[in-house]
Amino acid sequence: MEKRALYPGSFDPFTLGHLDIISRASAIFHEVRIGVATNNKKTNILSLDERIDLAKKSTEHLKNIDVAPIDGLVIDYAKKNDYKVLLRGIRAANDFEQELEMSQINRALSLKRHDEDPIETIFLMTSPEYSFIRASRVWELLNLGGDITSLLPKAVSSYLEEKNIGYLQEAR
Numbered sequence: 001m002e003k004r005a006l007y008p009g010s011f012d013p014f015t016l017g018h019l020d021i022i023s024r025a026s027a028i029f030h031e032v033r034i035g036v037a038t039n040n041k042k043t044n045i046l047s048l049d050e051r052i053d054l055a056k057k058s059t060e061h062l063k064n065i066d067v068a069p070i071d072g073l074v075i076d077y078a079k080k081n082d083y084k085v086l087l088r089g090i091r092a093a094n095d096f097e098q099e100l101e102m103s104q105i106n107r108a109l110s111l112k113r114h115d116e117d118p119i120e121t122i123f124l125m126t127s128p129e130y131s132f133i134r135a136s137r138v139w140e141l142l143n144l145g146g147d148i149t150s151l152l153p154k155a156v157s158s159y160l161e162e163k164n165i166g167y168l169q170e171a172r
C-alpha cells in the first residue's frame with residue numbers, strides 16, 4: 001500500500017478548503033507533502049515564500065504533513081522524490097472536468113517520461129461546508145471589503161488583514 005502522497009497546488013492563499021482536504025488525507029496516508037507550485041499558468045498574488053509560510057502555519061498541528069516548493073512539472077518532482085500518488089480535491093462538476101484531464105495527462109506523461117509505474121491521482125471530495133471556498137474568491141471578497149475570516153485558517157486571515165492594502169494595490 002502506498003503510504004505517501006503529494007498534494008500539489010498554488011495555495012494562493014491556503015484556505016479552509018485546502019485544510020479540510022489535507023486534514024482528512026493526514027488520517028489516510030502516513031505522510032503528505034503540500035507541494036506549492038513555483039511556476040504555473042496562474043499569476044499568483046502572494047509570493048512563493050508567503051504561500052509556503054502560510055501553508056506551514058495552517059498545518060503545524062498536523063504532525064505528518066510538510067510543505068515544500070515544486071519547481072517544474074509535478075510528475076518530475078514526484079518521481080525525483082519518490083511519490084507515486086498525487087492528492088487533489090474536487091468541489092463541483094467543473095473541478096471534475098479539469099481534474100480528470102489533469103490526472104490523465106499526468107498519468108500519461110509519467111508513463112512516457114519515466115517508463116515505469118504511472119503516477120496515480122487520488123481525489124477527496126469537498127466537505128459540504130467548504131464547497132464554496134476557492135482561493136480566487138478570497139481576493140474578490142477582499143477587494144469588495146467582504147469578511148474573509150470564514151474562508152481561511154486563522155494564520156492566513158490575520159496575515160492578509162494585516163497586509164491587505166499592499167496586496168490589493170499590487171494586484172490591480
Ligand code: ADP
Pocket residue numbers: 008009010011012015016017018021042087088089090091095125126127130131132133134135
Ligand atoms: P490549483 O492547483 O488549480 O492552483 P489550488 O491551489 O487552488 O489549485 O488547490 C489545490 C487543490 O485543492 C485542487 O485540487 C483544488 O481542487 C483543491 N481545493 C481547493 N479548494 C477546495 C475546497 N474548498 N474543497 C475541496 N478541494 C479544494
